[in-house]
Amino acid sequence: MTLPRLVTEIPGPVSRRLQAERAQAVPPGFGVTLPVFVARATDSTLEDVDGNEFIDFASGIAVTSVGAANPRVRERIAAQAERFTHTCFMVTEYEGYVRVAQWLNDRVPGDHEKRTGLFTTGAEAVENAVKIARSYTGRPGVLVVDEAYHGRSLLTLGMTAKEHPYKTSFGPFPADIVRVPNANPLRGRPVAEVLAEIERIVDEHGGEAFAALVVEPIQGEGGFVVPAPGFLAGLRTIADRHGIVLVIDEIQSGLGRTGRLFASEHEDVTADLLLTAKALGAGLPLSAVTGRADIMDAVHPGGLGGTYAGNPLACEAALAVFEILEEPGVLEAVADIERTVRAALEPLRHEIGVVADVRGRGAMMAVEFADPDTLAPRADLAQRISAACHAAGVLTLTCGTHGNVIRLLPPLVIDPQILRAGLDILVGAIRTATADPTDPEGEA
Known part of the structure; x- marks a missing residue:
């Protein structure tokens, strides 16, 4: 045909x-x-x-990366649906959640001990990363990059750069968000100049003002912008210098989309917190925050969660995705x-x-x-x-x-x-x- x-x-x-x-x-x-x-x-x-x-050529905006009707995903979901569809992991637990967390902990870049929390949407992952970073640092501020897209909730809209159609008529947005320039190779300035300006912006506000610096390793809605060489590494250095949590948003670029499990691997840059969603659940709502154990453990019991967070059907879909990604x-x-x-x-x-x-x-x-x-x-x-x-x-x-x-x-x-x-x-x-x-x- x-x-x-x-x-x-x-x-x-x-x-x-x-x-x-x-x-x-x-x-x-x-x-x-x-x-x-x-x-x-x-x-x-x-x-x-x-x-x-x-x-x-859309994959549900990078969601159905293993195909929109993958038989292995369907089989795992159907088998789980025969057992039960939901209990709420914060009420009674189930093994699939733990297995997804373990897989991500083992494969997200970084030799440090890690923890993973599961949520429902990409925007939830971003918001929870900010919550976790604020809890860990005791600081309010969030640094984001120009041309970024991080979601449609009010906090993530404040972090998103594009005005229309995302932000039009929905303000005011949360405070404590500061935007810094992007190193766009087609339209931007030399990367050293961009990083110097970011350092100046951080110094003007005081590095102690910022809990998190959030960046996409390849921008999504911003235009699939691959950052100039050295940009992500420079952000890592700035974050380390000021004690800021580096959050790498791999919601669109992660889980094999760029030919590596995570796009940040191309730059050899390790996040403090790394975010996944979209392809993670193969079409079922699932997102994750994976990061350094000391940062993830800073939140008090009961401070993280959500009624549907880490739903068992979505966890089974994710486990199928992991199996497919590991096939030769x-x-x-x-x-x-x-x-x-x-x-x-x-x-x-x-x-x-x-x-x-x-x-x-x-x-x-x-x-x-x-x-x-x-x-x-x-x-x-x-x-x-x-x-x-x-x-x-x-x-x-x-x-x-x-x-x-x-x-x-x-x-x-x-x-x-x-x-x-x-x-x-x-x-x-x-x-x-x-x-x-x-x-x-x-x-x-």
Whole structure:
């Protein structure tokens, strides 16, 4: 079978009917990238209720990294559901929670003794990391990096840089959050200059004001920005100098997404607290804070938790994910994904002026569109190209502070032929959009 497979217009008639029902039942604040309703999935594709089969370059925003219908995940969840679905770990315990914590403690970078707490969402993991750091240090302040994204709760929105649609109309946000510059290789200054400015900002406030410095090793919503070499190591040095807890947010980049278990391993930087979510539960809500035992143990009994935190079904899904990640060749295949994406997209940087950058690691790749002379963002092109991919049967996502980046998050287990077929469609959409005679800025 040739993929993608389209048998109706997009969206098809059944999806349109369901979309009309959705509009009457769900508030418009919940956006949608592609208004089709999914009926079933494979490791590489999503099939909608009209029988159209799409190549999946989104993975539920890096959630279904082992595929949206992985049989091992399904089997573990089903077996656990036969036993029980919930007890609340803070009321009566169960083994799956402990096994997930042990696996993360053993594999999160760092030779120190570790502890892991499980939660439900990525935003919860971020908030609990801040709570833990404040308890450990006795300090209130939080340092975050420009272009960061950390979640949709009020504290994490305060930590997030992008205004619209995330922060618009939802303020005021919590205080004690200070933003520092990012070392963006495409648009930023030399890394030494950026680190010097961060040091100056910390000194101005007083290092003793800050409990935590929170950073993504590769930015997600901020545009899949891979930091300039030395940036993460420089943040580690600043944190150590001032006794600040370094929190590395691996919610989107962790668990094999970049070809290593954790993206921070590429920089050889060890976190005090490391955050995981998204791929951790393979689609079931689960997140984790893993860190130095002395820091994690600083919180008083009863100070951490949540009704659904570390739900037993989600823990079983995570244990299945761990088994898959440890299979021979899985992480090596992620490096092949990067090579395939680069081979398809990097030639466009030299042929098409508005293709400003192709970047990323592993199966976390992106292409940025900007004016070749000024680097003015071209969100219009990113949106147009992504829409063309959707119409042709490839699910892509946009991101970036200015919305001018197309991000690629295929499942780690995507079939190589399906990957190449999707990339052919993406490359064709880029060429068509940038050759538009009504858009002279889009030409090479």
